[in-house]
Amino acid sequence: MSDEVKQEEGAVEAPVEAAPEAAPVAAPAAAAEAEVEVPAKFKAIVEEIEKMAVxxxxxxxxxxxxxxxxxxxAVAVAGPAAAGGGEEAKSAFDAELTxxxxxxxxxxxxxxxxxxxGLKEAKDLVDAAPSMLKTGMKKEDAEELSKKITEAGGKVTLK
Structure with missing residues (x-):
């Protein structure tokens, strides 16, 4: 099993993100399988991931x-940030809990x-620091968020 875990760590990143959406409900999982063609070398890994609990x-x-x-x-947010260009970076700010x-x-x-x-999501985000809190915010909103977190004792970096 440790070999399979190593293969999962090294080879599959995107299906892991897709699996949590498909795992809880059986009907969308079947529809997702029909739409997504899984290469043979990843088939066993994807099947193992589908069997996992949340x-x-x-x-x-x-x-x-x-x-x-x-x-x-960060992976989910990286696409729009890269496509935005330099001008958008000046008007949109990202708040990172450092x-x-x-x-x-x-x-x-x-x-x-x-x-x-939710409480668990917030705890996981704080435990994973440094982690991105929110992206694409106006400067005022980013500063307000930073102020709230800083008052609570955390450190936030605006990017």
Whole structure:
């Protein structure tokens, strides 16, 4: 099994992100299989991922994040940022939580309220610091978010 995990870590990144959407509901999973053609070399890996529970998939994503230094949130946001060009970067700001600080609970609450997340999602985001909180915000909104998190004890960098 460790060989399969190594193969999953090294070879498959995009199907892991698609699998959490398909795993909880059987009907969309069948429709997704009909639309997506899986190469033979990834078929066994994709089948294993489809069998995983949501918690196992979350754990696998964390392994990918640590092993390859990527963030699931950053991957989803990278496309529009690259296509935007230089002018948009001046008017759109990204808020990145660089450090949760000593009062982690207050930071989790602030992230939860500011971004409208559930408690687990907010905790996972804070635990994964440095992590991207929100992208493509107006300067005023980014500064307000930064202020809320900073008041709670976290450190936010605006990019």
């Amino acid at each position: 918690l196992e998939l979350s754990e696998l994503v964390k392994v990918f994040e640590k092993k390859f230094g990527v963030s699931a949130a 450090d949760a600080g000593a009062n982690k609970i207050a930071v989790i609450k602030a992230v939860k309220e500011a971004l409208g997340l």
